[in-house]
Amino acid sequence: MKKFDSLVYLVGSMSKSEKKSLTLSISKNGAEQDYAVLYRLIARSDSVNETAIRNAYQKEARGQSFDISMHYLYDRILDVLVSLHRRKTVTEDLTRQLSKARILYERDMFYECFESLNHILKVAREHEAYEILFFAMRLKREYLLRLNFPNMTEQELYHIHHEQKEIIRNIQKITEQGSLFDLLKYRLLHRGNIRSEKQKEELNDLVVRELYISASFGDSGNIFEIAKNHKLFQASYLMGVGESASALNSFRELVRLFDENPQFRANPPVYHLSVLEGILHMLRSSRNYDEMDYFRRKLEALSQGYSKEFKENVACLAFQYEMFPYFDRGDYAACRDLMGGHRELYDNIDQLSSLRKSELLLYTALVHVGLGEYSQAKKQINSILFDRNIEYIPIMKTIRLVRLIVYYELENFDLLQYEIRSIRRGLALKKEQAFKTEYLMLRLLGNENLSLASGKAHARIYEQIEALRNDKYEMQLLVLFDFTAWIESKLKKLPLGMVLSRYRSGV
Template sequence: MKKFDSLTYLINTLSKAEKKQFAISSSKGESTKDYLTLYNLITKSDSVNEESIVKEFRKTEKKASFEIAVHYLYEKILDSLVLLRKKKDIYYSLFQKLCKAELLYERSMFRECFDILNSVIEKARENQVYEILLMATKLELEYLLRLDFPNISEKELSQKHYQQTESINHIRKITEQASLYNLLKHRLTYKGDVRSRKQEQSLNDLMISEMYIATSSGNKESNFEMTKKHKLFQANYLMGIGDYSAALRSFRELSELFENNTQFWANPPIYYISVLEGILRSLRTMGNYEEMPYFAEKLKELSDNYSLEFKINTLCIAFQYELFPFFDKGDYAKCKEVITLYKDDLFNKDSWLNPIRKSELLLYTTLVYIGLEEYNRAKKTINSIIPEHNMEYLPIMKTIRLVKLIIYYELGDHDFVRHQSQSIRRGISLKKEQAFQTEHLILWYLNKVNLPVLSDERKKMLEKLDKKFKELHNDKYEKQLLSIFDFTIWIESKLLRKKISYILNAKNQL
């Protein structure tokens, strides 16, 4: 990425608080501030074009170098962000104090150096920032060694070594927990939620290892990071195997843990966001729509205090769970209202979404258009999903492929459906353990020739399929795919020649 492009991207990610901090830091110091001219040109331009910005810059700053201004502005913004982060993030603040302690020691200001180190050690222990605690104790012991251990007894020295060893143990256990949690999330991401007993057993090695670490950690309840990692692992494991009621209990415990320990939140609070999303997902799966608005509103409140990228991605989660209560009941007209409501704040800024979030946004928008029978619009929306890197192997992309087949089927492009179905079948045959029965059912229906014409015959066919439908809905593994889109409802609507909204509304009234 060119430096100018990096600069414009960086500026566009600034929150209101970050822009304010930059304005404050830029109001002091230098007499010449051509970089501020550049900043104002970029922020006030509707569409940033380097050529036009260069032209405008040189009109105002005739003696200044545009390239130097770009580099200088970039560094000034980063310095401003670091300064702001220091005020909000204990890690940044303590790390800077360590740097000050080193500078004081180099100038033989030993008392002042050790005062800062003692302050850092106390604060790091209080806030459970073990990496900084280890660095501070290591630096303290190094300086004491160089000065021949002034005014310190052997017992006190042993105590300092013990504190250092304790920090190392905490870091090791937290790192081990994190590695197991990462492996769990990787398996669930790339292999999808558990779809069989065999796959459930494949996660047990991680669960057993994690439980061993958790139970061997002594009083882990007093350690936020260990407790957080343990409960996150539990909740995501339970979600992965389809035990949503137990997962909901774990996520609620996590939410309480976070709310009682706001001083330990990451900046931005990505783990707390994942907890709220876990609660919302569990509530939706259990059909508890009444509680969802409360947690969706919490997401919106959190999104306002951080960067634009964080805000848009968090807002995307809130949008989905504001949509689902209407989506799951087939009220597609209301769904369209929700989409319109989020048009300016989310859809017009979807370039800030990470690839998975953007795919989710476009998928659910596509499904709303299918429900409204606006198939050309649905086709245009789903074809705008462009997978990045290895995204085509993610479970959501398999769902997107099936939904795309349904759209082309509705538009009468049966050659495309047949060709893509063969491609999907080849993929399923290579990895049989990753195939949902729902996938086989949809591919069978889409490629079935000579469907009954008479209504009575179509109803008989539906009656034969009804047993299969019930088996799928009673299977906790198949439910994971059907929760994204109930493909059985679509088949039923085709056989009965009724709208999906009619079928869903009738089922919700039973």
């Protein structure tokens, strides 16, 4: 992404409080700086056109370098954001304290330096911040060496070496445990749920190694990170092999572990949030809607005591999982009622992150599609910003395919063909595996009129649809929105909600 585009996106992502802090920081410097002029132009302009902003800047800044101010403003914003967030996690706070300890040593304030390092070591142990613990201990050992080990016995020195080795072993085990979970998730995503004994055997190597790591801690197995990773691994494996009841028990134990250890929560608890979101996504993927309520309530309770922006993002996620049981069954009237009862989410949509905002607009657009309100759907889907950042968002493929559906339903065939060509170029350039659903949608919509297909063509399409529905890799896309149901609704000339209702109920 061009530096200017990155800068505009960064400014746009800032909350009101963050912008206020930046403005106060800029005003402390007295006369308005060149980068302050640029910030004001970007913040107040409705246009993000680089040429227009550049020309306006040159008039106000009297020929000063636009590129230099652009880079300086970008760094200045990041400095302010870092200062605002520096105490939000224990790791960030301890990292800052490590820098202070170094300064104290350089000023020959040895007593204060070791006092600070001992405090860092104590807090790092309490919060299992092993990386910080390792660096703090290494720094302490280095300073003791430089001072010829003042007032130390050999046994005390041996204890420091032993503890440092233990920390390294813990880091290695936690890292390996994390890699095993990554491999488990990857295999489940690409091979789908495990149903046969042969498929289970393919995961045995991961299960045995993970159990060995967890058991190797013995009496010290109460380490939060190890217990958390173990329960997450167990739950994901059990869900993957179809033992949903046992998986749910493991998920509940995992949530209980978080509740019993609030000292490990960051501010805000982003990781805790991601775990709950992962659990809810797994339940949705397996259509286990009855169990979602418990974890959704945990999600709503999580936001208490944190910033307004965090609360809004959690509320948005909780709303989605309240709506999904109706959405996935094609009950779009119930979805519309729920949307009407959560108008505050739409009123505060600018406070949402790019991901949450994109999700909210996407599912709102899809509800309008299900209700046949295609102009409203177009308005919502076009409100999603398209830039290079969104490529990292998992729902990007869904957004682009839904946009095709909207163009098709509105008979905007010129835009439809343009977008199809754009997507095909993107698929040709990228090396990662694409979904078969994408190619099917592009091919069918390229014909512009599905209902005119012949009977033989219908039969071939139904065969492809059935294959997609049984393909576990394709379910990563279809769980977000069932494109096969939409294709079927066009072929049979039935409402989308009716097709989904029949398909989900097995009729």
